[in-house]
Every structure is written in structure tokens, then in C-alpha cells.
Amino acid sequence: MEMGELKGARGIVALVALVIIFAGVLFSFLQLNGNVARGISPEYNRLAYLEAPNNLASWVYDLRGFDTFIETGVIYVGAVVSVLALGRGIVKVKGPREEEPVPQTSFDFKPDTVPIILKYFGLPAIMLIVSYGLLIVTGAATSGGGGFQCGVIISSAYLLGMAIYGKSNPLNLGKKFLIGLGSIGWATYGLCGLPGYLATHYWQYNVGADLWSSYPGFPGAVPEILRTVFGDPFRLALVLKEGTFYSSAGIVPIINLGEAFNVIGALGLIFLVFAYGWSDRKEGET
Amino acid sequence: MVMLLPEMAGEIAPIIIAFLLGIFFGTQLSGTISRRTTLLIIGLGIIAAFLFEAPIFTWSLFGGYITEGFSFAAPFISATIGLFIGKIIRGGKN
Structure with missing residues (x-):
């Protein structure tokens, strides 16, 4: 301006x-x-080290879980808008006939010209990167990993396959799959807030870890059944000098799974549509 | 505190989740994988699992803890195996 x-x-x-x-x-x-x-911070330090395996994860999702939920949605909406605005594709595909995609033939993928080392190590690399992404998301509550990171890593594997093998990508994530994955991810994240809301009137309250219900003045109590259902599957032992304490990350791992799905869906959709363009035809149709 | 699941279930849960997610993404894999490539992936996967190590909060062999400073990332291995199983179940050949 x-x-x-x-x-x-x-x-x-x-x-x-x-x-x-x-x-x-x-x-x-x-x-x-x-x-x-x-x-x-002092309150979190006082409570969390006894009640959750990863202080940082507990802080983030307790303090700003809802904010992250909206951010996750922004990513997905951003992907959809990108697809609508720019989804014509850099590779000429059987898309809209009346208007040709941007003619950039130099960007066409040519798997035949890929160096042999990439051709034969591409698939192992893609599979191991996907496994690494899954390791990262399952360690969300106990390490520095999480859903966003997992989503980016698996999307990178998808992009790698696209770059090496073109349309014969072995990690064959279709647009329907990616849209569904993103939607399920966001819905999972959102629905994780429901038990906390019903029990304490705080959306995204971690009913599995239940950090605050013993705190004076906290409005609401988490029923034992909710604490067990969401807390038990992720319970770990903290072996400290003071003794062995059992703690749980609660809904944090589930939230991160939702985040991961959402990010894979969003980024994968962007990669797919930017490379090949959007077509309303069903996949496989000519 | 009521405990329905075994103590330290959090060490086993990530392995199961990674396995199931591996199957899920394995169903999206297409192409054929030769026996040599399969062995290569499993071999590299085992090496990678030792390199990545397990989180410090695991205390048993189930969670990947072997001894102090030496552990393996069990979810990584289970995810890799899950990918192969998913590929066998529904993976495409094209």
C-alpha cells in the first residue's frame, strides 16, 4: 500500500x-x-511432576489446549483455501480440459531419470520415515515429540515419494484419504475436550491426568471412571528419590494423534494438489 | 486409585498404537516389495530403533529400557512391522 x-x-x-x-x-x-x-509456573511445577510424565506437554495442553485446537483448525482451513486458490497443479494432468494448467514442463516428474540409489532406497527411506513419524507421535507425552512433528515428518515422506516416483508414489495417499484423515484428526482433537467440559466445564481439561481437581477452588470434580478410562492406558511410573509415583499423560497422546492426522491431511493435500492439480473426478477416473 | 490395566501400561500403549497406525498407513502403500528390500528395511529399522533410544520414562524391557544409557525405541519397530502387515492386508501392487 x-x-x-x-x-x-x-x-x-x-x-x-x-x-x-x-x-x-x-x-x-x-x-x-x-x-x-x-x-x-510454580503451581505447575508443584503439581505436574507428580502427576504427568512430561511437564512441558502437560503445561502446553493444559494452559493452551483450546488455542492449539483452533490452530489445528487453521492449518486445515489454510490447506483447503490453498487448494481452492492455487490447486491447478504444476504437472499437466487430466484435469479441467477447458483451461490448461500452468505449463511448466521442466517441473514434470520423470521417475525414469531418477538416480539408481534414489530409486532403490526411496521405498525403504519412505517407510522408515513413516515409522519415525509414528514413533514421534507416540512419544508425545514423554518426549519432545508430538502431533505436529509427526504430521510434518509423514508428509515429508509423502513428498519424498512424490519427488522420486512421481504418480507411482508407493505411499499412495489419495485426496479422499487425506481429506478424511484431516477431518477425523480435527474431530478427534475437538471431541477430546468433551469429557473435561462435562466434568469440570473446562473444554480440553485433561481428565486423565487431572492436574487441578485437588487444587482449592477448582470448580468441578473428575469422576473416577473418567480418570481411569483416559488415564490408565498411558500411566507410567516415575521413580524418584522420594519414591515411585504413578502418573498419566491422560488425553495428551490422543490429542496428538488427532493433531498428527490433521497435519498429515492438510500438508498432504497441499502437496498433492500443488503437484497434480485438483480434479472433481473420482480417483482413477480418466 | 483404581487400576484396570497393568501397572505402567503407558509403556505398552505406545507400542500398540504405533503398530495399529503402522497397519493403517501400510494399507496405503502400493507397489511390490522384494524380500531383499524387506530385510533391508527391517535391518535399518532395528539400527534406527537403537539410535533413537526410548524415552527416559520407560523402566522395563517392554518399554525399550535395557540398561542405563542403552535402550531401543519399541514403537519404531512395531510401526515398521505394522507397515508391512498393512501392506499385506490391503496394499496395492501398482
Whole structure:
């Protein structure tokens, strides 16, 4: 935007908006004076090391699980919008006849010209990368891994297969599969919040780990059955000097599975459509 | 606290989940895999599982813990096996 465009009514609106934002931020800072709490970290430290195997995962999904849920949705919506806006494909395929895709023949995949080492090690690499992605998502509650990382890793395996083998990609994720995977992932993440909402009125409350119900003033109690159903499958022992404590990540692994599905669906769809373009025909139809 | 599942079920659950997800993604694999390639993938998978190690929160052999500083990523192996099984169940040949 040129500065000249800010003259007139548009400039006045921009100026008023800037003044309002500046005033809001300024008064927010002034209100902080003397009211700054020391943060919630001490409370998490006090509670989480006994109640969840990975402090960081517990913090993230307890403090901003709902925010991450919306972010996950943004990724999927972003993928759909990308497909709608740019999904014509860089490779000429049997798509819309009336308007040819962008003619970039130099980008055509030519599996026959792939070096032999890539051709024969491509499939093992793809399978091992997928396995690695699954290792990462299953370690979400106990390590630095998680759903986003898993999604990106498996999508990379898909892209690798696409780059080496073209349309004969051994990891043959179709558009229907990818759309379904993304939708199921987002739905899984969202539905993980329902038990917590019903029990405590907090959406995405981790009923399996149940970090806060023993805290004074916490509104709601998690029934034993919910704690058992969501907590037992992921229970681990923490062997400390003070003794052995049993802890559970609760719904964090399930949430991460949902995230992983969603990211695989979104990124895979982008890769698929950017490479081959979108066609309303069913897969396999000519 | 009521415990329906065995103690430390969290060490076994990731292995089962990785196995099932491996089958799930294995059904999307197409093409034929020769015996030599299968052995190569399993061999590389075992090496990779030792390199990646298991999370520090596992304490038993089930979870991959062998001894201090030496462990293997059991979900990695189970995911790889799951991929092969999924491929056998529904993988395409084209």
C-alpha cells in the first residue's frame, strides 16, 4: 500500500484505529503495575511432576489446549483455501480440459531419470520415515515429540515419494484419504475436550491426568471412571528419590494423534494438489 | 486409585498404537516389495530403533529400557512391522 492511499477518510479511519490500539496497550501496561502475579509456573511445577510424565506437554495442553485446537483448525482451513486458490497443479494432468494448467514442463516428474540409489532406497527411506513419524507421535507425552512433528515428518515422506516416483508414489495417499484423515484428526482433537467440559466445564481439561481437581477452588470434580478410562492406558511410573509415583499423560497422546492426522491431511493435500492439480473426478477416473 | 490395566501400561500403549497406525498407513502403500528390500528395511529399522533410544520414562524391557544409557525405541519397530502387515492386508501392487 502506498502512503498516498491513506489520505482522506481511509487515513482518518487508520489513524483512529491506531490511537485506540495504542491507548489499549498503554492502559494494559499501566494496569500491570503492582498486579503482576509470579506466573503459573510454580503451581505447575508443584503439581505436574507428580502427576504427568512430561511437564512441558502437560503445561502446553493444559494452559493452551483450546488455542492449539483452533490452530489445528487453521492449518486445515489454510490447506483447503490453498487448494481452492492455487490447486491447478504444476504437472499437466487430466484435469479441467477447458483451461490448461500452468505449463511448466521442466517441473514434470520423470521417475525414469531418477538416480539408481534414489530409486532403490526411496521405498525403504519412505517407510522408515513413516515409522519415525509414528514413533514421534507416540512419544508425545514423554518426549519432545508430538502431533505436529509427526504430521510434518509423514508428509515429508509423502513428498519424498512424490519427488522420486512421481504418480507411482508407493505411499499412495489419495485426496479422499487425506481429506478424511484431516477431518477425523480435527474431530478427534475437538471431541477430546468433551469429557473435561462435562466434568469440570473446562473444554480440553485433561481428565486423565487431572492436574487441578485437588487444587482449592477448582470448580468441578473428575469422576473416577473418567480418570481411569483416559488415564490408565498411558500411566507410567516415575521413580524418584522420594519414591515411585504413578502418573498419566491422560488425553495428551490422543490429542496428538488427532493433531498428527490433521497435519498429515492438510500438508498432504497441499502437496498433492500443488503437484497434480485438483480434479472433481473420482480417483482413477480418466 | 483404581487400576484396570497393568501397572505402567503407558509403556505398552505406545507400542500398540504405533503398530495399529503402522497397519493403517501400510494399507496405503502400493507397489511390490522384494524380500531383499524387506530385510533391508527391517535391518535399518532395528539400527534406527537403537539410535533413537526410548524415552527416559520407560523402566522395563517392554518399554525399550535395557540398561542405563542403552535402550531401543519399541514403537519404531512395531510401526515398521505394522507397515508391512498393512501392506499385506490391503496394499496395492501398482
